[in-house]
Amino acid sequence: MVRENEIRENEVAVEPPAATDAGLVFIGRISTPWTSRMETPRQGRHDGPLCRIEIFEPWGPALKGVEAFERLEILYWLDRSRRDLVLQSPASSGKVHGTFSLRSPVRPNPIGTSIVKLEAVEGAVLLVRGLDCLDGTPLLDLKPDRTLFKPIAPPQPGDFHTDDEGTAHYCQKRET
Amino acid sequence: MVRENEIRENEVAVEPPAATDAGLVFIGRISTPWTSRMETPRQGRHDGPLCRIEIFEPWGPALKGVEAFERLEILYWLDRSRRDLVLQSPASSGKVHGTFSLRSPVRPNPIGTSIVKLEAVEGAVLLVRGLDCLDGTPLLDLKPDRTLFKPIAPPQPGDFHTDDEGTAHYCQKRET
Numbered sequence: 529m530v531r532e533n534e535i536r537e538n539e540v541a542v543e544p545p546a547a548t549d550a551g552l553v554f555i556g557r558i559s560t561p562w563t564s565r566m567e568t569p570r571q572g573r574h575d576g577p578l579c580r581i582e583i584f585e586p587w588g589p590a591l592k593g594v595e596a597f598e599r600l601e602i603l604y605w606l607d608r609s610r611r612d613l614v615l616q617s618p619a620s621s622g623k624v625h626g627t628f629s630l631r632s633p634v635r636p637n638p639i640g641t642s643i644v645k646l647e648a649v650e651g652a653v654l655l656v657r658g659l660d661c662l663d664g665t666p667l668l669d670l671k672p673d674r675t676l677f678k679p680i681a682p683p684q685p686g687d688f689h690t691d692d693e694g695t696a697h698y699c700q701k702r703e704t
Numbered sequence: 705m706v707r708e709n710e711i712r713e714n715e716v717a718v719e720p721p722a723a724t725d726a727g728l729v730f731i732g733r734i735s736t737p738w739t740s741r742m743e744t745p746r747q748g749r750h751d752g753p754l755c756r757i758e759i760f761e762p763w764g765p766a767l768k769g770v771e772a773f774e775r776l777e778i779l780y781w782l783d784r785s786r787r788d789l790v791l792q793s794p795a796s797s798g799k800v801h802g803t804f805s806l807r808s809p810v811r812p813n814p815i816g817t818s819i820v821k822l823e824a825v826e827g828a829v830l831l832v833r834g835l836d837c838l839d840g841t842p843l844l845d846l847k848p849d850r851t852l853f854k855p856i857a858p859p860q861p862g863d864f865h866t867d868d869e870g871t872a873h874y875c876q877k878r879e880t
Contacts, residue, residue, distance in 0.1 A: 542762040547727035549842065550781050554725040555812050562862050569862030570855035577865055583804075586718035587812060590790040592802030603815060605726050614766040618857035626768030628759075628846045631853050636731050636763060637844045639779055641817060660862070666725065668813045670804045677807050679746035681794035686738050686745030686836070689753055 531634065532565075533610055537622045540615040544636060547611070556583040556667035558604055563663045565608070571631075572660035574645045581654040581667060588652040595649045599673035602659065605666040606638035640665075643673055707810065708741075709786055713798045716791040720812060723787070732759040732843035734780055739839045741784070747807075748836035750821045757830040757843060764828040771825045775849035778835065781842040782814035816841075819849055 535541055559580040562568040569576070581602070583591060594600070613634050615624040627635050644658035654670075671677075711717055735756040738744040745752070757778070759767060770776070789810050791800040803811050820834035830846075847853075 540765060542765075544762070545729050547729040549730040550728040550783070551723035552726040552728065552813050553721050553723040553787075561865065567861045569865065570857060570859055571850070571863065573863075573866070575866050576862075586720070587790060587804075589716060589718075590803035590812075591805070592791060592800070593805030594802060596805065601817065603813070603817070607726070611729075614763060615768060618855070624768070625856065626770060627766035628763075629767070629769030629772065629848060630856070631847050631850065632857075635845055635847075636766075637728050637779070639815065639845055641777065641779070641850075643850070669811055669815060671807050671811075672805060674747070674807065674817075674819070679794070680801065680806070681746060681808075683746055685743050686752075687747065687749075689737065689745065690749070690751050 535613070536617045536620050538615070538624045539613055539617050541612045542614055544612045552605065552668060554584070554605065554666035555587045555669070556581055558659060558661055558665040558667055560659055560661060560663045565662065568662055569660045572642050572644070572658040574658045576657050578647060578655050578657060579659045581656060581670070583652040591649065591652065594670070595646070597672040597676055598646060599676060600644055600646055600656065600670050601673055602642050602644055602667070603669040604640045604661055605668055606633040606640050606661070607666060608662070609633040609635070609638040611636050611638060639668065711789070712793045712796050714791065714800045715789055715793050716800070717788045718790055720788045728781065728844060730760070730781065730842035731763045731845070732757055734835060734837055734841040734843055736835055736837060736839045741838065744838055745836045748818050748820070748834040750834045752833050754823060754831050754833060755835045757832060757846070759828040767825065767828065770846070771822070773822060773848040773852055775852060776820050776822050776832065776846050777849055778818045778820055778843070779845040780816045780837055781844055782809040782816050782837070783842055784838070785809040785811070785814040787812050787814060815844065
């Protein structure tokens with residue numbers, strides 16, 4: 529079953545800090561066939577139904593060149609998810625899993641990510657397959673699938689950094 | 705060259721809407737070897753240096769079970785990026801690309817995503833390889849790599865939804 533706002537057996541909620549460390553702007557809206565949480569897929573599929581991504585102004589010009597990529601990474605805001613569970617019971621069995629070992633929409637920052645197949649670009653609208661979210665979900669970002677993208681900017685020293693300093697300072701516990 | 709805050713030839717900035725549609729909470733901090741934007745890799749590599757991800761309270765218990773996954777998807781906040789460019793010139797050549805056709809850190813919602821190799825979990829600290837961000841970058845989320853994760857919750861109707869209704873309402877232009 530999909531959760532509305534209930535907590536299930538053995539799940540653990542915390543008192544979360546205020547979500548004011550950074551702010552998001554919704555840059556578009558996603559249209560899908562799914563208008564109820566009882567219907568949405570657990571995971572999108574590339575042979576799934578066409579979904580529509582509309583980009584709001586002033587961001588339309590940022591689509592230039594996106595048609596060259598067969599697959600895109602999409603980030604969206606799961607605006608109907610609670611954010612305070614650290615242990616969850618997805619199968620409602622009483623067995624709990626840590627939130628970070630799940631891809632559940634319930635998380636401290638409810639950002640969904642999908643890799644979609646790009647079918648068409650029509651002005652400020654993309655038609656794609658592979659989404660798993662509710663109709664009307666706010667869009668946060670889109671970018672080429674990492675496996676298809678080669679940086680245009682010249683490489684930097686870190687791109688060649690393969691050695692392992694072992695006890696390097698950045699791996700040590702900080703004094704705070 | 706890495707940008708500080710300058711705009712390059714032919715790049716286009718917009719007046720962005722206020723970023724107040726949703727709020728984020730920083731759930732941890734990432735430590736890497738790179739303390740200057742002149743050093744950070746363009747893309748992380750799985751044979752790159754060990755990096756450290758520290759999870760803040762009250763989120764520690766949410767790590768339960770994460771050690772079972774060889775690879776994790778990490779989301780982080782690129783807190784030093786400008787957010788207003790729609791056309792960018794990564795090679796400083798005057799040739800411009802739309803922001804959404806790039807994986808540049810400069811974007812309306814500067815969220816970085818990486819797939820990392822998980823090397824160790826030590827309490828509320830993860831040691832990983834494959835990051836590409838500056839030392840001190842705020843952490844937003846972590847979850848199993850999508851290719852390794854099988855949903856625990858039972859499937860829903862959308863998981864079997866492969867038909868294409870063609871002119872379905874959700875693909876039509878909305879009247880707004």
